[in-house]
Amino acid sequence: MTTLIDTPKPAPPPARPRTSAGIEKWRRRVPLLPALIFTIAVTQLPFVATLAISTFQWNILQPGERHFTGLSNYAFVFTDERLRAAVLNTIVLTASVVLISVLLGLGLALLLDRRFAGRGLARTLLIAPFLVMPVASALLWKHAIYNPDYGLLNGTLNAVYRFFGAANGPTVDWVSSFPMPAVVLSLVWQWTPFMMLILLAGLQAQPHDVLEAAGVDGATPLETFRFITLPHLRRYIELGILLGTIYVVQTFDAVFTITQGGPGSETTNLPYEIYLTMFRKYEYGEAAAAGVVVVIGSIIIATFALRTIASLFREEASR
Amino acid sequence: MSDQGATGTVIQRFRARRHPADHGKELRLSPMWTFVAWLATLAFFAPVAWMALTSFHQEADAATNPPSLLAPLTLDQYSLLLGRDVTPFLINSATASIVSTLLVLLLAVPTAYALSIKPVEKWTDVMFFFLSTKFLPAIAALLPVYLIVKDIGMLDNVWTLVVLYTAMNLPIAVWLMRSFLAEVPREILEAGEVDGARLPTVLLRVVAPVAMPGIAATSLICFIFSWNEFMFAVNLTATRASTAPVFLVGFITNEGLFLARLCAAAMLVSLPVLIAGFAAQDKLVRGLSLGAVK
Numbered sequence: 001m002t003t004l005i006d007t008p009k010p011a012p013p014p015a016r017p018r019t020s021a022g023i024e025k026w027r028r029r030v031p032l033l034p035a036l037i038f039t040i041a042v043t044q045l046p047f048v049a050t051l052a053i054s055t056f057q058w059n060i061l062q063p064g065e066r067h068f069t070g071l072s073n074y075a076f077v078f079t080d081e082r083l084r085a086a087v088l089n090t091i092v093l094t095a096s097v098v099l100i101s102v103l104l105g106l107g108l109a110l111l112l113d114r115r116f117a118g119r120g121l122a123r124t125l126l127i128a129p130f131l132v133m134p135v136a137s138a139l140l141w142k143h144a145i146y147n148p149d150y151g152l153l154n155g156t157l158n159a160v161y162r163f164f165g166a167a168n169g170p171t172v173d174w175v176s177s178f179p180m181p182a183v184v185l186s187l188v189w190q191w192t193p194f195m196m197l198i199l200l201a202g203l204q205a206q207p208h209d210v211l212e213a214a215g216v217d218g219a220t221p222l223e224t225f226r227f228i229t230l231p232h233l234r235r236y237i238e239l240g241i242l243l244g245t246i247y248v249v250q251t252f253d254a255v256f257t258i259t260q261g262g263p264g265s266e267t268t269n270l271p272y273e274i275y276l277t278m279f280r281k282y283e284y285g286e287a288a289a290a291g292v293v294v295v296i297g298s299i300i301i302a303t304f305a306l307r308t309i310a311s312l313f314r315e316e317a318s319r
Numbered sequence: 320m321s322d323q324g325a326t327g328t329v330i331q332r333f334r335a336r337r338h339p340a341d342h343g344k345e346l347r348l349s350p351m352w353t354f355v356a357w358l359a360t361l362a363f364f365a366p367v368a369w370m371a372l373t374s375f376h377q378e379a380d381a382a383t384n385p386p387s388l389l390a391p392l393t394l395d396q397y398s399l400l401l402g403r404d405v406t407p408f409l410i411n412s413a414t415a416s417i418v419s420t421l422l423v424l425l426l427a428v429p430t431a432y433a434l435s436i437k438p439v440e441k442w443t444d445v446m447f448f449f450l451s452t453k454f455l456p457a458i459a460a461l462l463p464v465y466l467i468v469k470d471i472g473m474l475d476n477v478w479t480l481v482v483l484y485t486a487m488n489l490p491i492a493v494w495l496m497r498s499f500l501a502e503v504p505r506e507i508l509e510a511g512e513v514d515g516a517r518l519p520t521v522l523l524r525v526v527a528p529v530a531m532p533g534i535a536a537t538s539l540i541c542f543i544f545s546w547n548e549f550m551f552a553v554n555l556t557a558t559r560a561s562t563a564p565v566f567l568v569g570f571i572t573n574e575g576l577f578l579a580r581l582c583a584a585a586m587l588v589s590l591p592v593l594i595a596g597f598a599a600q601d602k603l604v605r606g607l608s609l610g611a612v613k
Binding site: 025028029030031032034035036038039042043044045046047049050053107108111112113114115116117118122123124125126127128129130131132133134135136137139140141142143144145147149150152189192193197198200201208211246249250252253256257260270271274275278279284287288291292294295298299301302305306309310 | 345346347348352353355356357359360361363364365366367369370373381382383426427429430432433434437438439440445447448449450451452453454455456457458459460461462463464465466467482483485486489490493543546547549550553554563564567568570571576578581582584585586588589592593595596597600603604
C-alpha cells in the first residue's frame, strides 16, 4: 500500500567511503526492524487470513461443511439486502457525523482562537467529550439523556413546560423514535472537540501579520475569513474530514451500546453487521468477505487521506 | 566541556525559534461572542457535568423527572463499585494499557530514530506503510485474530490484548515520535559529532532532553487509546481478562438499571483518560492527527 501515492523523495544520503557504506546502511536499518516485523506479523497476516477465509463456505454451526466456494461470498455481500442497508447506514452515519462535527468544530475553533476571559478553562471543558470513554459516553446518552422517563432531554422539556404552567411535557422515546439521529448526535458530541482541536491548531499556525495587513487594507472580518483564513485552513479541514471519516466509519461502540443496530436494522452499520454475521450467524466466510469489502472502501478513502498528509509533509520539508 | 556551551546556545536559539513571542498580538473576542463561546462550551460540557452530578446521588434522586439538582450528595455509588465488582476490570485495563504503552515506546523510539535523525533510504515509504495499517478497519481483522487466538488458547487472556493494543498504537507512536525527533536541530547533532561525542552520548545528552516531552505525550495518547478500546476487549475476553469498557456493557439493558451507579462507573473508568488528556491537551491534537499537524 506504500505505492498509493508519490511520496516526496528523501534527501540523498551523504557521500561515504564505499567500504563502510553497506555497514552504515544496515546500522541505520536495524533500529527499524523490530517494529516493522511486529507490525507486519500482527496487522498484515490477519488480513491475508481474512482474504483466505472469505473464499470459504464456513459456518461454525455446520462443522463438516467447510469448503472452498470461490467468490460466492462476495456475490452474497453485494446482493444481500441487510448488507446493502448496512452500507447505506454507514455512509449516512459517517457523512452526517463528520460534516456536522467539522462545522461545529470550525465555529468553536474560530471562537477559541481569540482571547477571552477563561479561554483556557473553556478549551479544557470542551475537549472533555472526546476524552470520556466511548462506551461510557454511549451509555450516558442512552440512559442519562435519551431515557423517556428520567433522561435529561425529557426532564428539561418537563421543566420548561411546567415553567410555562403546563402540567408536563411530552414523553418522547428518543432512541426508538429517532434511532439514527440519536446515534449521530452522541457521536457529533464526541467528535466535535477532535475537529475543534485540529482546526484550532491550524488557526494558531496562521501568521498574524497577514491578518493585520488585511485589516489595514480595509478587509471586513468576513472577507478576511473568506479569502485568507479559509484557504489557509483548507488542509486542516481536509485532514479533519479524512481522519474523522476513517475513525467514524469504524464506529462500533455507539451502535453496540445505544441501539444494538435497531430498531430492526435501522442503525446497523458495517462493523456491527460484520460482528453480527460473525458472532450471531457464525457465517465466517460471509463475515470475512464483508470485511474485505470494508477494507477496499477504506483504502479508497485512505488514498485521499494520504495525499492530504503528504502535502502537509512537503510543507514541513520545505520549511 | 566546550561542546556543552556551544550546544547550549544552539538549544536556546532553537527554543526561541519554536516559541515566537507574538502572543500579545492575538485578537480579543467581543463580549457578545465571549458569551456565545461560553454557552457553546457549557452545552458541550453539560452531559459530563450531568454524569458527574448524578454519580454523587442516591438512585432515588437520580431517577426523578424533572431531575433533582439539589438532592444531597453522597459517595455511596463509588464505594459500592470499588468495594465489589469494578476493581478486577480496572486492574485488567491498567495492565493492558500500561504494558502495551511501554512495549510501544520500546519499539517506536528506535524506529522513529531510524526515520528521522539518521533516516533510512525511502523513509517516507516506511512511514506510509505504518500509517496504512491504521486505515485497515479493526473489524476486518477481528475474525482471523479471534480464530488464531482461540487456536492457541489465548482467549480471555489479558496478554492477548497487550499484543493487539501494541499493534494498534505502534503506527501512531512512530508518526508522533518521528515528528518530535525531527525537531531536534541538525546543528546540535552535528556539533556533537564534530566534538567526537559517541552515539549513546548524543542520544542521552542531546536527543533525549528534546524528545522527552514527545515521549510523554506519545505515552499518554497510546494509554488513552488502549484504555478506551472496546471491540477487541468485548469479543476476545470473557470473565478473567475483561477490561473496564466491558464492565460497562453490563449497564446496557434497561431492566434493573441503576442510573446513579452507571454514572459513577462511567466517571470512574473515564477519569484516568480525562486527567491524562487535560494534562496533555496541547500534545493531544498532534497525536490524534498522527503528528501531521502541530
